[in-house]
Amino acid sequence: MPRSAPETAPLTDLMPDLMRVARRLTREADRSQDLCQEVLLKLWVRLDAGAEIDDLRAYAMTALRNQHRQSLRRDQIPPGAPEVVTMSLPDALDACALSEAMRAIRRLPADQERLMRLVAAGETSPADLARLTxxxxxxxxxxxARARARLRDDLGLQKTGR
Structure with missing residues (x-):
């Protein structure tokens, strides 16, 4: 019998505390919400993969601080960079394609969907996927392989050669 998705109540209960700490770390409402959402999504994926976390609150707070540090490192401008940094907005077509792909993943059979969600979360090693599942x-x-073939069919894509 397939395992059901993790219960969301414990994660929902953590949200006020995570938001408070994130707000203190980022000092911006939008960034604090983004930070919390990233952490909660990663926690949900780990719990869905079967991870056992003894103290969910402590784990979440540590994950929040680590995620914030990572974002600070990403946002740093390297020495010698030009004064003007150009930013580009996300391409609307890419966003639509991603949204369509995620809907297609949700339509997969449960066992294939779970594996594809782990892959989407960054877990690409078959050995690690086997261990997690x-x-x-x-x-x-x-x-x-079956999930990818079904996604290609569902999205109207051709299989590409190596």
């Missing part, structure tokens, strides 16, 4: 590596590989 408790499946045999061969089973992971075949389910991913």
């Amino acid at each position: 408790g499946l045999a590596p061969g089973t992971v590989m075949s389910r991913l």
